[in-house]
Amino acid sequence: EFDVPESHPRYESLLTRHRIEAGVKKGITSTQGLIAEGRGEAFDYLLGERTTESADEAERVAAASLLLADRPVLSVNGNVAALVPGEIVELAEATGADIEVNLFNRTEERMEAIADHLCEHGASEVKGLRADGRIPGLDHERAKVDADGIESADVVVVPLEDGDRAEALDSMGKTEIVIDLNPLSRSAQVAAVPIVDNILRAVPNITAHARELADEPASTLETIVSEFDPDAALAAAEEAIRHGDLQ
Numbered sequence: 001e002f003d004v005p006e007s008h009p010r011y012e013s014l015l016t017r018h019r020i021e022a023g024v025k026k027g028i029t030s031t032q033g034l035i036a037e038g039r040g041e042a043f044d045y046l047l048g049e050r051t052t053e054s055a056d057e058a059e060r061v062a063a064a065s066l067l068l069a070d071r072p073v074l075s076v077n078g079n080v081a082a083l084v085p086g087e088i089v090e091l092a093e094a095t096g097a098d099i100e101v102n103l104f105n106r107t108e109e110r111m112e113a114i115a116d117h118l119c120e121h122g123a124s125e126v127k128g129l130r131a132d133g134r135i136p137g138l139d140h141e142r143a144k145v146d147a148d149g150i151e152s153a154d155v156v157v158v159p160l161e162d163g164d165r166a167e168a169l170d171s172m173g174k175t176e177i178v179i180d181l182n183p184l185s186r187s188a189q190v191a192a193v194p195i196v197d198n199i200l201r202a203v204p205n206i207t208a209h210a211r212e213l214a215d216e217p218a219s220t221l222e223t224i225v226s227e228f229d230p231d232a233a234l235a236a237a238e239e240a241i242r243h244g245d246l247q
C-alpha cells in the first residue's frame with residue numbers, strides 16, 4: 001500500500017516508484033523497467049518535474065496529429081501499463097486510437113497480464129496478442145506487432161521506447177509521437193513529435209488538448225501540425241535542463 005501524504009515534497013516521484021514496483025510484482029513491468037524508471041526520474045528532476053511550455057506545445061501537436069490520423073495506435077509497454085493504464089484508455093477514447101501492447105522483452109505471460117490490466121482500467125479492445133504483423137529490421141520477438149494495429153498504423157504514440165524500435169518504426173514511414181524524458185535519446189531524436197515530459201503528466205495533457213481540439217476543422221489541425229518544429233522542441237528541452245526555462 002502507498003501511504004505517503006500528498007504534501008510530501010517528493011510525492012509524485014515516490015508514487016511513480018510505487019506504481020512501477022507494484023507493476024513488477026503484478027507481472028506487468030519488467031525488471032529492466034525499474035532501471036528505465038530511475039533514468040527517467042533523473043531527467044525529470046533536471047527538468048524541474050513540470051511540463052515545460054515547449055512540452056505542452058508538443059502535447060497539443062500530438063493531439064492534433066492523432067485527431068487527423070486514419071489509423072492511430074497507442075503502444076503500451078510494461079512501464080506505461082503500470083504508470084498510466086486508465087489515462088491511456090481515456091486518450092484512446094478521446095482520439096479514436098487503438099491500444100496495442102508492444103514489449104521490448106516480450107513474453108506471452110506479460111502480454112496477457114498487461115492486456116488484462118488495461119481491460120480492468122476500461123479498455124474494450126487491446127491489440128498485440130495476435131502478432132500477425134512484423135516491424136522489418138528487428139529480431140523476431142521484438143518485431144512482433146498486429147497486422148491491423150501497429151503494422152498498418154499511420155500515427156503511433158511510443159512512450160518510453162527503445163531507440164532501435166523507434167528507428168525501425170520511423171523507417172516504416174510512421175509518424176511517431178515519442179514520450180521520453182531524455183531529449184538526447186534516439187527515440188526522441190527520430191520522432192516527428194518528441195514530447196520531453198513525464199508520461200504521468202503528458203498523457204492526460206494530450207487528452208485535454210484532444211478534447212479541446214475535437215471540433216476544429218482539419219485545416220486548423222493541419223496548421224498546428226505543420227508549424228511544429230521537432231528540433232526546436234528538443235533544443236528547448238535541453239535548454240530547460242541546462243538553464244531552466246523562464247516561464
Ligand code: PTJ
Pocket residue numbers: 029030032033034035036037038039040041043077078079083102103104105106159160161162163179180181182185197198199200
Ligand atoms: O516493458 P518492456 O519489455 O517493453 O520494456 C520497457 C523498457 C522501458 C524497460 C524498455 O523499453 C527500455 O529498456 O527502455 P530504455 O531504453 O531504458 O528507455 C526508456 C526511456 O524512457 C529513457 O530514455 C527514460 O529516460 C524514459 N523514461 C523513463 N521513465 C519515464 C520516461 N519518460 C517519460 N516518463 C517516464 N515516467
